[in-house]
Amino acid sequence: MAKLKLLPSLPVGLRAPTRPGDPVEKKGPIGHAQDAGIHAVDWVDERTSLSGTMRWVMFRPIPKGTNWFYTLGTATMVAFINQVITGIVLGMYYEPSATRAYESMKYINNEVFLGEFVHGMHRWGSTVMVVLIFLHMARTFFFGAYKYPRELNWVIGVVLLVLTMLMSVTGYLLPFDQRAYWASVVAMNIAGNAPIVGPFTPDIALGGPDVTTLTLSRFYLIHMMIIPGALIGLIGAHLYLVIKLGTTAPPWVRADKVSAGLKEHQE
Amino acid sequence: MNQREKEEYLREYAVLKAQGKPFFPYIIVKDGVMMIVVIGTIMLLSLLLGGELTAKADATTTTYAPRPEWYYFWAFELLRVVKPPYLVGLATVGIPTISILLLILLPFYDRNPERHPLRRPIATTTGIFLIGAMFFLSYLGAEAGAPSRIELGPPPAIQEADQATQTKWDLGRKLVAQSSCGGCHKIGENGNDGPGPPLTEIGDRLKEGAIRETLINPTAPMPSFADLGADQIDKMAFFLSSLKSGGEDEGASATGAEGGGAESEGGSAPSKAP
Amino acid sequence: MSDRRPAQSKYTIDRGIPGAFEGETVTRRRLMVFAANATAGVAIGGVALAATGFAVGQPFVEVDTGWHDVGPLDEIPDDTYVPRVITLDPKTGQVGKSTAYLRKRNGTVDKEPADKWNQVIAISSRCMHMGCPARYVQAAKNFVCPCHGGVYDFRGEVAAGPPVRPLDRFYTRVVDGRVQVGKRFSVNSQIERFSPRPPGQPLDGIGQYLFPSRPTQRKIPGT
Numbered sequence: 043m044a045k046l047k048l049l050p051s052l053p054v055g056l057r058a059p060t061r062p063g064d065p066v067e068k069k070g071p072i073g074h075a076q077d078a079g080i081h082a083v084d085w086v087d088e089r090t091s092l093s094g095t096m097r098w099v100m101f102r103p104i105p106k107g108t109n110w111f112y113t114l115g116t117a118t119m120v121a122f123i124n125q126v127i128t129g130i131v132l133g134m135y136y137e138p139s140a141t142r143a144y145e146s147m148k149y150i151n152n153e154v155f156l157g158e159f160v161h162g163m164h165r166w167g168s169t170v171m172v173v174l175i176f177l178h179m180a181r182t183f184f185f186g187a188y189k190y191p192r193e194l195n196w197v198i199g200v201v202l203l204v205l206t207m208l209m210s211v212t213g214y215l216l217p218f219d220q221r222a223y224w225a226s227v228v229a230m231n232i233a234g235n236a237p238i239v240g241p242f243t244p245d246i247a248l249g250g251p252d253v254t255t256l257t258l259s260r261f262y263l264i265h266m267m268i269i270p271g272a273l274i275g276l277i278g279a280h281l282y283l284v285i286k287l288g289t290t291a292p293p294w295v296r297a298d299k300v301s302a303g304l305k306e307h308q309e
Numbered sequence: 310m311n312q313r314e315k316e317e318y319l320r321e322y323a324v325l326k327a328q329g330k331p332f333f334p335y336i337i338v339k340d341g342v343m344m345i346v347v348i349g350t351i352m353l354l355s356l357l358l359g360g361e362l363t364a365k366a367d368a369t370t371t372t373y374a375p376r377p378e379w380y381y382f383w384a385f386e387l388l389r390v391v392k393p394p395y396l397v398g399l400a401t402v403g404i405p406t407i408s409i410l411l412l413i414l415l416p417f418y419d420r421n422p423e424r425h426p427l428r429r430p431i432a433t434t435t436g437i438f439l440i441g442a443m444f445f446l447s448y449l450g451a452e453a454g455a456p457s458r459i460e461l462g463p464p465p466a467i468q469e470a471d472q473a474t475q476t477k478w479d480l481g482r483k484l485v486a487q488s489s490c491g492g493c494h495k496i497g498e499n500g501n502d503g504p505g506p507p508l509t510e511i512g513d514r515l516k517e518g519a520i521r522e523t524l525i526n527p528t529a530p531m532p533s534f535a536d537l538g539a540d541q542i543d544k545m546a547f548f549l550s551s552l553k554s555g556g557e558d559e560g561a562s563a564t565g566a567e568g569g570g571a572e573s574e575g576g577s578a579p580s581k582a583p
Numbered sequence: 584m585s586d587r588r589p590a591q592s593k594y595t596i597d598r599g600i601p602g603a604f605e606g607e608t609v610t611r612r613r614l615m616v617f618a619a620n621a622t623a624g625v626a627i628g629g630v631a632l633a634a635t636g637f638a639v640g641q642p643f644v645e646v647d648t649g650w651h652d653v654g655p656l657d658e659i660p661d662d663t664y665v666p667r668v669i670t671l672d673p674k675t676g677q678v679g680k681s682t683a684y685l686r687k688r689n690g691t692v693d694k695e696p697a698d699k700w701n702q703v704i705a706i707s708s709r710c711m712h713m714g715c716p717a718r719y720v721q722a723a724k725n726f727v728c729p730c731h732g733g734v735y736d737f738r739g740e741v742a743a744g745p746p747v748r749p750l751d752r753f754y755t756r757v758v759d760g761r762v763q764v765g766k767r768f769s770v771n772s773q774i775e776r777f778s779p780r781p782p783g784q785p786l787d788g789i790g791q792y793l794f795p796s797r798p799t800q801r802k803i804p805g806t
Contacts (some may be wrong), residue, residue: 057500069518078617100333105325108336113343120344140675147484148767151360160574170351172380183436186424190310190318195418214378223366223678224715231714232384234564235401235783241413244781245642245797251781252673256641285358288326293424297324367677369668369710371718388713388731394747397783398713455729457718464596476617492734493743498793501732504743530742 052064076207092206099285102222114178115284121171125209128164129266136216138262140255141267145219167212175203187290193285205273211266218258226253314422374455382450383443389453390446392503454499456491459483461509464551481548484541488534496552505531510554515552640723640750645799646672650756650763653685659703659762661687664719666708669753669764683753684719684726694740695774700806703762705753706739711769712746714782724748740772747785749774754803768802778802 069077087093135154137146150157178200182188188196215226230244230253247264249256310318312452332335366372377385383403391400401487419432426433454460459482467478495507524534524542534542595603595610651669659665664684667783672679683705688697693704710717710728715734717728726735732744739750750773754765769777771786778796780786785794 099329101336103326104336105322105547106329106331107325108329110343111341112336113339116340117343117347120347120532124348127742140366140678141337146361151362158359159352159355161360162358165360166354166358169352169380170347170354170380174347180436180440182431184426186426186429186432188416189419189422189424190315190416196416197413199401200409203412204409205521210378210380217362218366220361220366220370220373221363221376223368224373225381227714228375229375231782232388232401234781235398236401237398240402241781241784241794241797242705246639248642250642250646251779251797251800252671253366254672288322290424291325291329293426296323297321298328329603365677369677369680369682369708370716371666375715385731388745392732392745394741394745394785397745397747397785400745401713401783417733429751455626456727456732457729484722487720489718489725489727489734490723491729492723492725492732493797501734501744532725534722537722 102285102288104289105291105295107291109292111181112289114174114181118171118174118178119281121167121174122273122277123172124167125164128160128167129270132158133266136262138216138259139240140218140258143216147217147219154267168213171206172210174274175206178201181222185290186293192283192287192290195280195287196281200279202273202276202280205269205276209265209269209273212261212269213260215253215258216265223253226257272284310421310422318422366456374457376457379447379451382448383446384450386446386450386453388499389450413504451531452498454497456489456500457486459486459491459496459499461497461552464553467551477544478548481544481546484537485548488537488545493531508549509552512550512553515550517546521546591673620787642799643717643799648766650765653683653762653764655761656687656703656757657760659685659687661689661723663724667705667764681767682716684708685755685762685764699756699805700798700803701753702757703755705755705764707751707753707767709782710746711741711748711750711782712744717750738774739770740774745782747790748772748787751779753806766800766803768806769796774804776802 132150135146135150135157148159149261150161152158154160166239182196182199185307211226213228215222228246233247234244236243245251247257247260248254249260343383359399361495387400387404391397421429421432425427457562461482463475463478467475485496490496490508491522493503493505495502495509497509500508521542523531526535527533534545537545588774591598595607596605601611640778642718648671653667653669664686667683667685669678669683670680684707685703685705688701688704693701695701706726708717708719708726710730710733712728712731712733715728715730715733717726717733719726719782724737726739728734728744728746733741733746734743735746735750736742739752741749743746749770751767751769756763756765767779769780769786770790771777777786777791778801780794781798784790
């Protein structure tokens with residue numbers, strides 16, 4: 043199998059940049075503007091060789107029979123991107139302190155332009171993301187898509203699920219209202235129920251025996267830096283494997299009888 | 310999966326891929342539509358439900374009933390149904406840890422090369438059962454009301470009664486709720502199922518006098534409520550004796566039968582004969 | 584793999600390595616590999632240890648909650664509880680406080696031996712199942728938790744539901760006729776005192792060894 047694997051070719055819509063020696067054609071201002079764009083992209087490509095990767099990602103063949111169930115992964119990622127964007131802008135007004143957190147949330151809700159809308163998008167975005175993760179996982183399970191050669195991607199997916207659940211635990215405390223506070227107390231006592239190591243895990247997570255300002259800044263940091271960083275890295279790995287291994291076809295779709303021409307090509 | 314099965318799969322997959330379409334633009338259009346649907350749903354939810362806050366966090370409260378976010382209702386209910394103290398560790402760390410491990414290791418113990426859900430009956434059944442169990446636990450968790458409150462509406466007989474009776478019923482309801490009956494008895498969706506029997510339909514089994522007697526001279530381990538005074542026990546007994554099976558549906562049909570079904574207890578059985 | 588290589592002496596001098604010393608066993612290549620790994624390890628480990636210690640150490644620094652005045656002894660009944668709020672951490676507002684239910688020790692119900700720390704019984708309102716706020720109900724003389732079905736009797740012992748141990752208590756002392764509430768401690772089903780533990784951790788049987796207490800939070804010695 044020492045055959046060179048060719049990348050899918052460029053679609054006809056995209057022009058290759060002109061090179062020195064090509065026949066010069068008359069161009070209007072639009073033509074020059076197009077050329078400028080092409081040259082800029084070409085400049086980057088010459089230094090990064092990204093176009094091969096882009097072609098590999100965008101023009102990869104998707105098996106036949108792919109249906110709407112296969113958009114659930116993208117949908118989950120969109121929900122995550124929504125969480126990232128709304129989370130960043132919420133962080134512009136939020137104060138992670140036991141005495142100020144609730145007031146800053148009130149301020150976001152009542153004073154900031156579009157405040158409650160963006161807060162709501164973050165809050166309900168988490169719900170949507172959890173639902174989509176479970177749907178995506180159910181699809182993978184029932185289609186047998188976790189089987190060879192995609193076992194590692196399933197493992198990464200489960201880790202992503204766990205991290206997302208941790209995101210919701212840490213994010214839940216941040217508004218610092220009654221619901222947030224008591225849910226965190228219970229969550230930490232659940233974590234503390236593991237023998238031997240149990241008593242020390244909540245201490246480290248909370249920054250002390252009780253939910254205090256230390257807890258709030260810790261949860262804030264975990265919620266907006268540590269877990270998101272891990273999530274972004276693992277989503278990258280997840281996507282890389284999806285692209286490398288290809289998405290599955292629905293298990294009930296069978297390949298047509300291999301045509302003579304295709305067979306020749308394969309041999 | 311042995312080597313032959315792996316190669317068979319890869320060959321089949323290569324053909325399927327060759328017969329498929331490129332990601333751009335055929336598949337990405339579907340993804341794009343889904344993106345709009347997701348963002349639209351999130352915006353719609355945000356517009357409809359907003360980001361309301363409850364009261365500020367207060368560690369000194371003795372009246373707040375904590376509830377988790379809805380997607381943790383299954384865990385919440387798990388903690389409620391696992392009653393024996395020595396099994397608490399199972400509900401808190403045991404079951405979640407085992408579930409996560411089983412989930413992570415799924416591709417390693419499920420070696421069946423078959424992928425069609427109908428040709429993997431064990432896996433499919435287990436999956437559906439687990440999803441069903443999660444839904445069931447989540448439903449129970451969502452329904453569970455605080456034991457210090459009773460959310461039952463007045464039965465039809467009380468709704469039709471005069472103002473004084475309605476006030477008495479409502480006072481009784483509040484007294485029962487405040488007297489921690491919900492700690493041991495289930496009343497409607499509120500309260501804990503055990504160690505005491507559920508009281509949702511206690512009126513079917515005990516008359517008002519018997520209930521009053523039980524409140525004053527209960528069998529252990531139920532505490533006596535005699536300290537509350539005769540007047541308050543009266544109201545509690547009146548409220549509890551109004552809790553009967555059937556609820557609104559029977560009440561609606563009972564209006565045709567001269568309201569007899571709700572008033573007298575033996576009335577409903579003979580009326581079925583004609 | 585190693586089987587195929589001819590057996591070598593462990594002394595570099597026997598292997599004919601130029602410049603080898605008598606009795607030397609470490610080749611220069613191995614020494615350099617070790618040194619490269621060690622320097623990287625020391626550099627990364629230094630940062631990692633400092634950061635970990637900074638992040639993880641602080642919770643183990645002792646916090647002295649002190650004694651809190653909760654009013655005169657005369658106002659505390661012995662047949663019911665009165666709630667009192669104590670401020671454990673004045674900097675964090677309402678979450679730095681805690682509710683204790685107080686009553687005088689009553690010889691007819693309290694069977695544990697009397698000493699100077701339990702003239703007044705102070706019971707924590709935290710449910711010992713998962714830490715929800717339990718409430719004392721005088722009508723039934725019990726504590727009811729609103730979460731998972733925990734019910735405690737008049738002494739704070741588990742009456743029903745999943746809690747693993749009786750409600751935690753606070754040390755109390757009486758100074759000049761006024762009651763002061765001190766550190767929290769946990770109790771097992773015999774109301775013996777233990778160093779405070781978070782909710783959900785049983786103390787009967789081997790529970791106290793499976794769930795060690797924080798090294799910085801201890802009960803008063805000898806109690």
